[in-house]
Amino acid sequence: MLPPPIDWREAGLGIGETVPEDRRVTGANWRTWPFNRWAFQHTRMLVPSVPLAGADTPAPLPESPADLSGLRFAGEDGETIDWETYVASTYTDAMIVLHRGAVIYETYRNGMTAGTPHHLFSVTKSVVGLVAEQLIADGAITADLPTAAAVPELGTSAFAGTTLRQLLDMTDGIAFDEDYANLNSDVHRYSASYWTPEVAPGGTLPALATLDRREAAPGTAFRYRTPVADAAAWVLRRATGRSLASLVSEHVWRPARCGDAAHFLLDTGGHEIAGSGLNATARDLARLARFLMAGGPVADALIxxxxxxxxxxxxxxxxxxxxxxxxxxVNHAPPAALIAMGVYGQRLHIEPENDLAIIRLASTPLPSNIASDPLHGRAFAALRTHLR
Incomplete structure (x- = not known):
């Protein structure tokens, strides 16, 4: 059983002399519960960052509130719960339901507001993927671009022999243990290049160059691993001569008319973290969802x-x-859904067929989303039925 949600303001979490020392959020504890309840809304106070430029005039989000109080579905323990119980019990910081272009439900919890950027973790990967797919569609780069040709520093690593397409689809075959529950796994050692300059001062590129093991030949199997997104970002930087933030701004954020405060966290080498560094508002994710639901070559290919x-x-x-x-x-079970997910409860769920998008930002006690997938699936199914 997970611990109950807490209010970080009542618990005294934060930064400052008035906060008891054992309750202060630090560079060492900010990704762990309960410190993450405060930290995920204040990452710029904890990690170096760079702003992400958006549209001068953000796209409007029309509102058409719907009453969701009548929804009923099975909770985690099999009991019947309602929508409010679901939202409150899943450590929600922000949630938006967008249907037919209008916001029908919007809530902010845990001190968050509509203007607060929230750490998105691996939703970042999906935004970086949009940049790459747009550059490929425009003919600016090729999907078959060899990783080592663009980034020679990776030529002696296991990334040699892989292509940009294999990185984007995570079929590159690099061996990497992403078990967050195992404190000795590769992901915890690798993440030092994100957050721990005294351990890995050079950032992600030298860390990627040390990955020299394969578990499969390139292009023969899928497996999800965070550093693959960082490798793809280095390919994009070198192929275009541009920073990742400028590429995201030009090819995703401005076209989708996202315009609230947003920023990228920087790795220990001073570069944007492609695997886990984007911070943005729930409303800008709603704008991004609406942009993708409008269709086009990239969105259609992704779905x-x-x-x-x-x-x-x-x-x-x-x-x-x-x-x-x-x-x-991509969930192919009807209705088809395009999904971006990040640890600790971040989720952007898009169903083009139903003109429906659900944005969830959270700060859960456990990083993995696998255990909560069934509950979210039941909640979204009840919502879908209700809207029909």
Whole structure:
């Protein structure tokens, strides 16, 4: 049983002399519960960052509130719960439901507001994937671009022999243990290049160069691993001569008319963290969702999904009926959904067929989203039925 949600203001979490020392959020504890309840809304106070430029005039979000109080579905323990219980019990910081272009539900909890940027973790990967897919669609780069040709520093690593497409679809075959529950796993050592300059001062590029093991030949199996997104970002930087923030601004944020405060966290080498660094408001994610639901070559190719056979090799038991394309999860079970997810409860769920998008930002006690997938699935199914 997970601990109950807390109010960080009542608990005294934060930074400052008035906060008891054992309650202060620090560079060492900010990603752990309960300190994350405060930290995910204040990352710029904890980690170096760079602003993300958006549209001068953000796209309007019309409002058409709907009453969701009548929704009922099975909770985590099999009991019947309502919508409010679901939202409150899942450590929600912000949630928006967008239907037919209008916001029908919007809530902020845990001290968050509509203007507060929230740490998105691996939703960042999906935004970076949009940049890459747009550059490929425009002919600015090729999907078959060899990783080591663009980034020679990776030529002696296991990334040699991989292509940009294989990175974007996570079929590159690099061996990497992303078990957050195991404190000795690769992901915890690698993340020092994000947050711990005294351990890994050079950032992600030298850390990527040390990944020298394979578990599969390139292009033969899917497996989800965070550093692959950082490798893809280095390919994009070198192929374009541009910073990642400028690429996201030009190819995603401004076209979607996102315009609230947003920023990228920087790795220990001073570069934007592509695997986990974007911070943005729930409303800007709603604008991004509406932009993608409008369709177009990139959005249409993403919702069509990746190679389901390769996905089944590496993730058959993780998410049945899914595939992975351009750093997006794709659920092929009707209605088809395009999904961006980040640890600790971040989720952007888009159903183009139903003109429906659900944005959830949270600060859960546990990083993994796998255990909560069934509950969210039941909640979204009840919502879908209600809207019909």
């Amino acid at each position: 069509a999904g990746g190679d389901r056979g390769l996905f089944a090799v590496g993730a058959a038991n993780m998410r049945p009926d899914h595939s992975y394309r351009g750093f997006w999860w």
